[in-house]
Amino acid sequence: MxxxxxxxxxxxxxxxxxxxxxxxxxxxxxxxxxxxxxxxxxxxxxxxxxxxxxxxxxxxxxxxxxxxVPSPLGIEVTGRCAVDRHGEIIARYDYPQQLASWTxxxxxxxxxxxxxxxxxxxxxxxxxxxxxxxxxxxxxxxxxxxxxxxxxxxxxxxxxxxxxxxxxPRYGGYVAWRAAIKESDLSNDFRAETASQFCFCFPKASEFIGYPVPGDDGSAELGRRRYNCLWYYPVAPGAELTDLLTDAEGVVHQYSIPPHLVRPEHIERLQADARAKLPKKFLEPFFAAGRYLVQPIYDxxxxxxxxxxxxxxxxxxxxxxxxxxxxxxxxxxxxxxxxxxxxxxxxxxxxxxxxxxxxxxxxxxxxxxxxxxxAFIERGLDGPWADPELGLRVEDIIRVSGRPVIRSDAIVGAPMNRSG
Ligand SMILES: Cc1cc2nc3c(=O)[nH]c(=O)nc-3n(C[C@H](O)[C@H](O)[C@H](O)COP(=O)(O)OP(=O)(O)OC[C@H]3O[C@@H](n4cnc5c(N)ncnc54)[C@H](O)[C@@H]3O)c2cc1C
Known part of the structure; x- marks a missing residue:
């Protein structure tokens, strides 16, 4: 009963x-x-x-x-854009959205x-x-x-x-390197350029996203906010992931490792890769951060x-x-x-x-x-466009990322190569 x-x-x-x-x-x-x-x-x-x-x-x-509801809940951005290796805009999508802080x-x-x-x-x-x-x-x-x-x-x-x-949990074959930088530590030029956009770029087999979020105290005022960087970055399962999650004392952290325990050689490799692959404008926040949180991606x-x-x-x-x-x-x-x-x-x-x-x-x-x-990061493809079967055009990725999944939307199942 x-x-x-x-x-x-x-x-x-x-x-x-x-x-x-x-x-x-x-x-x-x-x-x-x-x-x-x-x-x-x-x-x-x-x-x-x-x-x-x-x-x-x-x-x-x-x-x-x-x-x-915190007022404001977050920072109002007007839309999303994707840039190429040189920082040139290759796609835009107007989508007003609040970027909030978890805290x-x-x-x-x-x-x-x-x-x-x-x-x-x-x-x-x-x-x-x-x-x-x-x-x-x-x-x-x-x-x-x-x-x-x-x-x-x-x-x-x-x-x-x-x-x-x-x-x-099933490991996706990549991690997210994350950093939040105080806007006060960034140049006026960078702030002015990125203030109202959710920006994406697609360095080989990876995806970098940058967007403004409220400051530590919840402030949404320009100059008191933070800039959030997130780099989805391939790390093979097994030995490569274990090595990343192993600290200088040889202790293996099973699912994630505290930022201060990440071994310096991993940060050096990440920063060298950033210099080689990221559009120049993102180097400023990325290097201003100095300290990074690494989160293996599971589902x-x-x-x-x-x-x-x-x-x-x-x-x-x-x-x-x-x-x-x-x-x-x-x-x-x-x-x-x-x-x-x-x-x-x-x-x-x-x-x-x-x-x-x-x-x-x-x-x-x-x-x-x-x-x-x-899928394109997990499979080590050059970019989302490399396998047309995935139906992942840059325009579609910036349109559907960071949004609720509506089951009737093209994102589930069928390729998304229709205009939005
Ligand atoms: C890189 C990255 C980016 C993300 N970006 C976004 C985003 O833009 N938007 C978004 O909405 N979400 C985002 N998320 C996801 C979001 O952070 C989580 O989905 C959300 O925090 C889940 O909340 P939860 O309460 O279910 O679980 P959790 O936040 O994981 O909380 C679980 C809690 O349970 C406690 N706990 C565990 N075991 C026990 C136990 N045995 N006894 C008692 N307590 C226990 C833990 O200490 C923890 O506090 C992101 C996640 C990652 C990794």
Whole structure:
């Protein structure tokens, strides 16, 4: 018999206190659930993120979650452009968009959630699955029984490891080198030229993107903002990736390596490659950064995201490669759909079945779109145009990157060689 959701027995445990965890925490809190968020990290996550492409839908979700939308949410750009090796514009696409900071979104969600119900330093160790209620066990020895457990614990989810251990992150064959530079450290000429554009270029078998994002303090004022550089850069799986993730002491960091531990020879090679391959104008921010974050690109594709009284949301369920730029939005949409299903259905089990049906297709579509947009890097092709079968013209890439995947759009499945 499914557990009926009665207003007095609605206790939820959320594992992971990043954007997905805070979205669902806020939605459930607003609809009367007793909800606690348990985050492994001992420190606040607030300063962790860099720039994200934002969408109108994200603003609506923040409002629905009871969060105050940061004003401004981000920096307004008028469109996208692609440049060649010499910095000449080869394609343009007018698309007004806000480029926000992950930190602003995190902070606004965090401020809306009951402070005392958010616990840092709590790491999930395992789950006892029960038909009526399940119990979350933590490494500190505590155990909490709940009507609903939500795995919002990211791409290496411990919750997913209990429910679907065969679903593992799949490495895409390239990494993202990322850096954010204070605009005050950049020349006036560079600022004036790049202030309102999302810029792309395609050095051999790679993709470089640059765009302005709010400053550390959320400021969108010219001169107080930051410039975000992201270089998708091929690193073969196996020995080459392991070498990149190995620090000077010989310690191999399995999925990512803290910036200060990246060995100097890797930075030297990256910078030499930048000099050889990037348009001159991007050398300024790239070298001003000095320090780079390296993130191997993975995707995750779940077969199920609702399991009786345990659900997966955000990156725990699906990770689309960041070309799509919807990780934060998808986290909010998953959380919203889950909360709506819980409101609508008579039992947690029915609600999770409904959530699973509603969100699986979208998750799969995002993963497929991300794989397709990154296929030329994964395959080491000269550029997206090298294989016409991919249907990836530069015009199409700049049109569809960093936007929600609309399933009816040409991006999923069929080649995109129609004009947009
Ligand atoms: C290079 C790059 C660029 C990106 N650009 C964009 C972009 O432009 N736009 C966008 O929307 N998204 C972007 N993303 C994706 C975005 O950052 C993620 O999709 C988003 O942060 C996912 O949120 P989440 O809450 O699901 O997972 P996460 O942010 O990964 O959070 C999971 C949390 O769970 C905690 N946790 C893990 N295990 C446990 C445990 N056992 N117990 C307790 N807690 C645990 C972790 O400490 C972590 O805080 C990008 C990602 C990358 C790599």
């Amino acid at each position: 499914p557990t009926h959701i009665s207003p007095c027995s609605r206790r939820a445990v959320v594992i992971g206190g990043s954007v997905a965890g805070l979205f669902i925490g806020n939605f459930l809190q607003r609809s009367g659930w007793e909800v606690g968020i348990y985050e492994r990290s001992r420190e606040s996550l607030a300063t962790r993120g860099l720039g994200i492409a934002s969408h109108g839908e994200l603003e609506e979700l923040l409002i629905a979650a009871g969060a105050r 602003s979104v995190f902070r606004s969600l965090s401020a809306a959630f009951a402070h005392e119900k958010y616990r840092n330093g709590w790491e999930l160790a395992g789950i006892d699955l029960g038909e009526e209620r399940s119990t979350a066990h933590f490494t500190n020895g505590e155990a909490i029984e709940a009507d609903l457990i939500v795995g919002a614990d990211g791409f290496r989810s411990s919750v997913r490891a209990v429910l679907a251990p065969h679903i593992q 995750v594709e779940s077969e199920r995201i609702g399991f009786g009284n345990v659900a997966l949301i955000g990156d725990a369920g699906f990770v689309a490669r960041p070309h799509v730029g919807v990780g934060v939005l998808k986290a909010g949409q998953d959380a919203f759909a889950l909360a709506q299903c819980l409101e609508r259905e008579a039992s947690v089990a029915e609600a999770l079945a409904c959530y699973d049906t509603e969100r699986l297709a979208e998750g799969r579509a995002s993963v497929a779109a991300g794989r397709r947009l990154g």
